[in-house]
Amino acid sequence: MSFAIHPVTKEDEEEWTRLFKLYLVFYKATVSDEIIKSTFQRALDPEIKLWAALAFSNETQKPIGLVNYFSHIQTWDIKDKILLNDLYVDEDARVKGVGRGLIEYVYNHADELGTPEVYWNTDKTNHRAQLLYTKVGVEKGKNSYKRPL
Ligand code: ACO
Numbered sequence: 001m002s003f004a005i006h007p008v009t010k011e012d013e014e015e016w017t018r019l020f021k022l023y024l025v026f027y028k029a030t031v032s033d034e035i036i037k038s039t040f041q042r043a044l045d046p047e048i049k050l051w052a053a054l055a056f057s058n059e060t061q062k063p064i065g066l067v068n069y070f071s072h073i074q075t076w077d078i079k080d081k082i083l084l085n086d087l088y089v090d091e092d093a094r095v096k097g098v099g100r101g102l103i104e105y106v107y108n109h110a111d112e113l114g115t116p117e118v119y120w121n122t123d124k125t126n127h128r129a130q131l132l133y134t135k136v137g138v139e140k141g142k143n144s145y146k147r148p149l
Contacts, residue, residue, distance in 0.1 A: 001096035002058040003065075005105045012054055012063065013040055019054070019066040023088035043068065049080070053105055055089070055098045064093040067102040071115060081117035082110050087129075099129075103136050 008016050017036060024031050043052035049072075055065035068086040084106050089098045110118050120137075121144055122129050133139075 001093065001098065003055045003093075003098055003101060004058060005053050005055045005101055008040070008043055008052045008054055010044060015063040016040055016043075016052060016054060016066060019063060019088050019090070020068075020086065022090070023066065023086055026088065039068070051109065053102065053109075055093075055102055057093070065089040065098040065102055067106060069106050069109075069118075071113070077117075079117070080113075080115045081119065082106065082113075082115060084118055084120040087120070099132050100136055103132075 017040065020036060020039075039050075040052070042048045042050045050068070050070035052066065052068045054063040056062065057064050066086065066088050067084065069082055069084045071080040071082050074081050084103065087099060087102060089102075106118055107116075110116050119140070120133075122133065
């Protein structure tokens with residue numbers, strides 16, 4: 001499949017929101033419209049180190065995939081590192097290289113920023129995503145914990 005990846009612009013809000021909501025459905029997560037709107041605005045704000053990009057089909061010119069990622073400070077290096085937080089590809093566009101393209105887009109942007117470290121997390125049960133992740137990354141061998149609120 002032929003596609004092109006671009007950072008979001010304000011004109012992309014409707015399609016970015018469509019894809020982000022499908023991603024949240026995949027995770028059975030409830031996020032308010034207010035927060036979704038705020039996340040999109042943050043991705044547009046050049047002062048905030050959070051970015052979003054969309055993959056557009058070259059046939060239809062429609063968005064078919066999304067990636068959201070942000071940069072944060074760390075204690076083991078002066079340089080920031082990047083957390084690739086959200087990745088989603090429309091069901092009928094999957095297994096055609098779009099997910100890989102979105103990850104590689106983040107790698108390229110991370111290099112341009114001079115902060116090449118990129119990492120992400122996924123559910124142990126998300127075998128489909130891991131089929132891709134083992135090809136573009138290395139498994140960190142860590143378990144994740146969170147405060148039980
Ligand atoms: N058998 C063998 N290999 C497979 C199979 C299969 N059934 N399915 C996929 N693959 C391989 C493909 O060969 C391909 O590898 P290649 O690039 O070497 O050819 C790879 O897995 C799939 O790569 P893409 O086509 O680039 O990925 P896709 O566009 O399908 O997107 C994604 C993958 C994002 C995980 C998609 O399935 C999706 O949106 N799933 C629902 C949401 C989700 O799980 N998101 C990720 C959560 S983790 C996070 O957000 C950080």
